[in-house]
Amino acid sequence: MELKKFRVTNFRSVEDSGWIDTERITALIGTNESGKTNIMLPLWKLNPANEGEINLLDDLPRDKYSELRKAAEHLKFIEACYMLDDNEAEDLANISGHQKSELEEVVVSKDYGGNLSWSFRYECDNKLAMKDKAREIIQSILSKIKSDETDSDEENPRTEVDRIQLVLNEGLKSLSGEEEVGILIEAIVEKLGSNTDNGTENTLATGIIKKLKELLDKMDRFPLEENEEVISHLSINMPKFGYYSHYGNLDSNIYLPDAIQKMNSNNLSQRESAKARTVRVLFDFVKLNPQEILEMGKENILNNDPERTEIISRKKEERQVLLESASSNFSKSFNEWWKQGNYKFSFKADGDYFKIWVADSIRPESIELEARSTGLQWFFSFYLVFLVESQRRHKNAILLLDEPGVTLHPSAQEDLFKFFDSLARDNQIIYTTHSPFMVDAGHLERVRSVFIDSTGKTVVSDDLRKSEKLKNKNQIQSVLPVHAALGLSISDVLLNNCKIVLVEGESDQLYLTALKNFLISKNLITPLEELVFIPTGGTKGVKSMSALLSGAKNIKPLVLLDGDGPGINMKKELSKDLYANNKDCIISISEYCAVDKGEIEDIFPGKKIADFISRKLIPNENDDGDSFSDVFKEGEPICDQVKEFCESNNFELETGWKVKLAKLVKIEIERDKGKILSKDDPEIENMVKLFNKFYMLPEVTKA
Known part of the structure; x- marks a missing residue:
């Protein structure tokens, strides 16, 4: 189970965070006191790996405490949407009798009473599904009868076949009505079972009856949220949440009797508990038993017994060998x-003390x-705790x-990012920061801004330009680390001679x-230099960013523009001005897709991305029962079609939906399942041409 998104409501400073999308690594950025911690704590309390008790006095919103405290037991404060992998969905489908597709996503919520509740986004209406399946069975049999060239045989005389056809056609009409589907199917079964042909059994009718009765049996299945086996499986396998705010920096001089006592105590302050945990993990990691190390150093010499002295000496020697081996490993x-340096750690024991030295x-x-x-000291403790606990107590946990x-x-x-990337193979990570150095400019899809709105409530947004639209000072301040990170990224590019391509967004x-990354992994392109795409905040930002980089690096970067109206106008403007002598450096995406006035989304296989949008972005139907995928037209800009479909069906697209779609598509491409892109897609040829143009075109030295 992988956390796909979560939502916090009525928790401390958070009234309603809205759904917050999560990646393998997700960064919550914001100023001090913006409420970043209040976004993570409810997740921890959903299914804590350690501690994480609900405390009404601490956790209920203070401004509503008197209003909510008596009814808090059933007040929901956290919802989490998990995505199940194919094996999990298949196992639960076998347990429940539901379709595998119904189990792709599950939402679990928790209230202040500690109760969990479950829902399944893709669960089909059982009655509607049964109607559809009954129609499918009947239509399939009618098609087979129609295509059968034999007019009759001994088992199925023509008159009987005609009767069955009549019953099935009448059944199809009845299944379009509002009557209970079970009653309709039973009526069809009863009519098929009545045989006027001398009372003999008809094999065709028997086969149809068997299929329809199997369908009736499936109607008795429980809804997923009431299926005890399904809920039990999910409860057991739902990832734990490990929350850390104190990282337990170790002392260099550890008094073993005291450390052993604290390692076995449950009555410690948060800071002391964190330190005791780090000591425990250290000994665990280096495969040493602190009690054994303590005992091996005991003198206990009685009456100057030479034999006893020799035993003690040998134990001390063995202890030193153990410590040196652990130090080296x-x-x-x-x-x-x-x-940050080539470090050598030395673990030493002196009487009852365990000491850590560094060179x-x-x-x-x-x-x-x-x-x-x-x-x-911080990284030493952090490294120990997460490397060890992520493999044991926190195995598959979300950190x-x-x-x-x-x-x-x-x-x-x-x-630290590299360390996170390693941990994220097995553990999703959500972290808070206000440092630009903790924002990965190459993965802005991981970043969510946290800020205080005009009512004093905590708000979360993955639209990093939302502040410009809302003119919210707090949100502007919250994304400053992102702006700084982008600036640092550009500086890094300039210093390392990477090739820059300016893009609109x-x-x-x-x-x-x-x-x-996909084309490189398939050996379709073999770049000799790094290619970095820098977003400019829309077509208006292309010109100023190009001028800025031209001045800083003394070159004109490549520019990629959409083929829509604003992109065409900017291409003309740049061609007359900054790029008058270097028009080849301005590239239109519409030249590399089979769509006139195409945008970046149109470079992908149209039907595949339309199907993906139907499943992930706008999973609704119009009055005719058609999804977006059903009405999608090849050769027309897909984003325009999405907007038109949503407007005509009164479906409101959320702000920043294009970026959300891009994030989902990027994740799907990285999974390499072929649902968005595969090596054999005809569109690959144009993609390769586009990237080869990026690599072939020189960055032109400014005249």
Whole structure:
């Protein structure tokens, strides 16, 4: 089960967060006191890996406390939507008798009484599904009868076949009515069973009756939310949430008797508990037993017994060998992740004390861990806890990290991303930050801004330009780390000689980055330099960004524009001005798709992306029962068709829907299941041509 999105309501400063989409790694950015922690805590309390009790006094909104506290037991505060993988959905389909497609997504919610409730977005209306299935069976049999060249045989005389046809045609008409589907099917079965041909059994009628009775049996299945086996399976397999705000930095001098006592205690402060956890994990990681280390150092020499003295000496020697072996293994493992220096850790025991010393290639003398930088201490503890616990207590858990890495140097914060990427293979991660160095400019789809609205409530948005539309000062401040991260990304590009392509928006960046990685993975392109797509905030931003980069790098970057009206106008404007002598550097996406005035979405296989939009973005039907996929027209811009379909069916598209679609498409391409794109799609040829043009065109030195 993978967390797809979640929603917080009536929790502390959050009245209604709206649905918050999640990735394998999701960043919640915002200013201090914006409510970032209040977004993560309800998730933790949904299914906590440790602690996470509900506390009405702390958790109910203070401004509504007197109003809500007496009815809080049934007040829902968190909803989480999970996506099930194919194997999970198939197992539950076998348990429940429902279709696998009905089990793709499940929503679980929790109220302040601690009660869980479940719902299934794609669960079919059982009666409607049965009608459709009955029609399908009858139409299939009628088609077979019609195509059968034999007028009659011994088992199915022609008169009997005609009678069956008549019954089935009447049945089709009755199934279009409002009457209970079970009664209608039973009536068809009864008519088919009455045989006027000398009372002999008719094999054709018997076969049809058998299929319809099997259908009636399936009508008795429980709704998914009432199926105890399904709910039990989901409850057991729902991921736990591990929340961390204190990371338990270790002391360099650990008094073992005290540490052992605290490791076994349940009555500690949050900070002391975090430190005790880190000590426990350290000994676990290096495969040492703290009690054994303590006992091996005991003197207990009686009457100067030489034999006893020898035993004690040997135990101390063995203890030192154990500690040196653990030190060596830990140092090797740690340096695979921490790139800020080549560190050597030494674990030593002195009587009842366990000591941690650190040296590195620049400062070879050993110094106590506590005397080294706070950043090194933090990463030491963080590394231990998450590397060990993510494989054990937190195996497959979702990790909620509050302000990780705040004491780290910016370059070390970048190393933390690599650590996150490794953890995210097995554990989804949601973290809060206000540091631009903790925002990955190459993955803006991971970022959600958290800010306070005009009523003082916490709001979450994945539209990073929403502040410009709402003119909300708090939201503008919340996305400053993103702007800074983009600036740092551009600086990095300039320093590292990457090739820049300016694109209109974030969705273009998402699509093109996904396509680049896909084409490289299939050996369809073999780039010799890195290609970086920089969003400019729309066509209006293309010109100013191009001028900025031209001045900074003394070159004119490549520009990719949509083939719609604004894109055509900007191409003309740039061709007359900045790119008057370099028109080849301006590329229109419509030249690489089979759609006149096409946009970036039109470069993909039309039917595939239309099907995807029907399933993921606008899963509704019009008055004729047609979905968007059914009415999609090849050769016309797909985004225009989406807007037209939604307007005509009174379906309101959410703000930033194009970016949301791009994120979903990018994830699907990365899964490489062929639902959006496969190597054999005819559109691949144009994609390869586009990227080859990017790589072949030189960035022109400014005249």
